[in-house]
Amino acid sequence: MSEGARHVDSWYLRTANPFTDDPPLAGETRADVAVLGAGFTGLTAALHLALRGFKVTVLEARRVGWGASGRNGGQILTGYNPSIATIGTWVGPEDARRLWHLSQEAKRLLTDTISRHGIACGLTRGYLFAGLKPRHMAALRDMQAEWRGLGHDGTQLLDQAQMRERVGSPRYVGGLYDPEGGHLHPLNYALGLAEACRAAGVTIHEQSPVVAVDTGAAPSLTTAGGRVRAKALVIAGNALLGKLVPGLGHTIAPVGTYIAATERLGRARMRQVLRDDVAVCDMNFVLNYYRRTPDDRLLFGARVSYSGREPPNLKHLMRRSMLHVFPQLADIRFDQVWGGLVDITVNRAPHLGRIGPASYFAHGFSGQGVALTGIAGHVIAEAIAGQAERFDLFARIPHATFPGGPLRTPALMLAMLWYRLRDMI
Numbered sequence: 121m122s123e124g125a126r127h128v129d130s131w132y133l134r135t136a137n138p139f140t141d142d143p144p145l146a147g148e149t150r151a152d153v154a155v156l157g158a159g160f161t162g163l164t165a166a167l168h169l170a171l172r173g174f175k176v177t178v179l180e181a182r183r184v185g186w187g188a189s190g191r192n193g194g195q196i197l198t199g200y201n202p203s204i205a206t207i208g209t210w211v212g213p214e215d216a217r218r219l220w221h222l223s224q225e226a227k228r229l230l231t232d233t234i235s236r237h238g239i240a241c242g243l244t245r246g247y248l249f250a251g252l253k254p255r256h257m258a259a260l261r262d263m264q265a266e267w268r269g270l271g272h273d274g275t276q277l278l279d280q281a282q283m284r285e286r287v288g289s290p291r292y293v294g295g296l297y298d299p300e301g302g303h304l305h306p307l308n309y310a311l312g313l314a315e316a317c318r319a320a321g322v323t324i325h326e327q328s329p330v331v332a333v334d335t336g337a338a339p340s341l342t343t344a345g346g347r348v349r350a351k352a353l354v355i356a357g358n359a360l361l362g363k364l365v366p367g368l369g370h371t372i373a374p375v376g377t378y379i380a381a382t383e384r385l386g387r388a389r390m391r392q393v394l395r396d397d398v399a400v401c402d403m404n405f406v407l408n409y410y411r412r413t414p415d416d417r418l419l420f421g422a423r424v425s426y427s428g429r430e431p432p433n434l435k436h437l438m439r440r441s442m443l444h445v446f447p448q449l450a451d452i453r454f455d456q457v458w459g460g461l462v463d464i465t466v467n468r469a470p471h472l473g474r475i476g477p478a479s480y481f482a483h484g485f486s487g488q489g490v491a492l493t494g495i496a497g498h499v500i501a502e503a504i505a506g507q508a509e510r511f512d513l514f515a516r517i518p519h520a521t522f523p524g525g526p527l528r529t530p531a532l533m534l535a536m537l538w539y540r541l542r543d544m545i
């Protein structure tokens with residue numbers, strides 16, 4: 121197997137469930153639906169379509185879960201990045217409320233999919249938002265009030281002392297506990313989705329980069345070794361799709377982001393760092409996020425690279441970020457550090473839509489893809505089956521494009537620098 125087709129070396133790969141190889145596409149074939157990309161979005165769409173009786177073929181450039189899906193923080197979040205009030209200013213309050221209910225359904229769907237298909241991926245409930253300054257606590261109070269108004273009233277505000285009992289860091293002034301958030305092992309979730317797809321009759325071809333996409337009346341995906349002709353397409357290449365489908369790349373920016381797995385801390389020390397088995401993220405725009413593993417390591421996510429390129433001194437930068445939060449870990453080394461491209465939209469809401477008569481896409485989950493990709497795949501399957509109401513609700517969220525051409529990266533870096541400065545104030 122070529123080097124580029126191996127999964128990134130991560131704690132996830134080292135603790136992955138056994139998985140099989142799918143052969144590359146060879147020759148011409150037909151399907152009801154052809155799917156580009158075997159991340160959470162492509163796989164959940166394929167699974168829901170197959171369960172409805174469609175003949176589905178998935179083409180993946182590298183491996184199942186090779187992209188963001190197999191290397192992310194595994195954190196399950198409630199709602200969307202923008203508040204429901206903000207989404208309401210774009211689509212109206214009624215549609216915003218319906219979108220909230222879809223995001224709640226996303227978490228239930230994730231649990232149902234994992235249990236129905238017996239996916240061993242360490243699904244665990246409990247999420248902690250950490251406030252670093254009074255402004256963050258005001259934002260958390262607003263978020264709690266909005267969620268309560270929408271019927272999610274199980275959250276708990278924590279003061280500085282309560283936060284300190286849970287997280288061994290001197291940095292936080294308080295937090296918000298959300299029992300409905302949580303975490304999972306993302307690579308095992310992706311591998312399990314692929315297994316469920318195969319069991320439902322989906323054909324998956326790995327190492328099959330799509331080089332041409334026909335979104336016209338007779339849709340098809342073409343690779344160097346063959347072509348799939350289909351009645352409908354699902355384009356789920358996300359931040360790795362590049363410029364393959366004209367117009368699609370401009371609504372998302374691929375931003376590099378990174379995770380480090382520490383050596384084993386041992387149970388007692390790990391619990392001094394993080395008392396409970398919950399996922400944590402702080403309230404900065406460029407945020408730190410972390411959780412513990414069953415073998416008592418800290419998985420610590422931090423830093424971004426707006427050029428998408430990995431910083432040469434990444435390990436050092438990650439260490440600095442971790443020690444800022446947990447100075448007591450100065451003697452602890454990292455066993456693995458890895459990164460991936462996260463799919464950011466201008467307004468931080470997911471972007472779903474159609475191209476041509478029968479081609480559907482979903483991308484731009486803006487750091488909330490673990491839960492939201494599943495509902496995206498589900499509503500795409502509904503739309504292809506003829507019930508497009510819920511898909512169209514997502515598709516009504518308006519999206520701006522990032523400036524294209526050579527100015528794309530500098531403009532993004534400038535905008536992000538502003539947010540970074542705001543984090544520091």
Ligand SMILES: Cc1cc2nc3c(=O)[nH]c(=O)nc-3n(C[C@H](O)[C@H](O)[C@H](O)COP(=O)(O)OP(=O)(O)OC[C@H]3O[C@@H](n4cnc5c(N)ncnc54)[C@H](O)[C@@H]3O)c2cc1C
Pocket residue numbers: 156157158159160161162179180181182183184185186187188189190191192193194195196197328329330331356357358359360361362364377378379421459460461462463482483485486487488489490491493
């Ligand atoms: C480091 C990191 C941490 C993150 N942490 C979190 C988190 O804690 N919680 C959260 O909710 N979200 C998080 N995210 C975001 C989340 O991982 C993504 O939103 C989600 O995985 C997107 O899934 P996807 O299937 O749309 O895309 P991907 O998983 O990127 O899958 C796209 C697939 O398409 C394939 N592909 C692309 N082009 C082609 C082509 N031409 N032909 C064939 N195949 C192609 C790729 O190889 C890839 O496998 C994180 C992302 C990163 C990178």
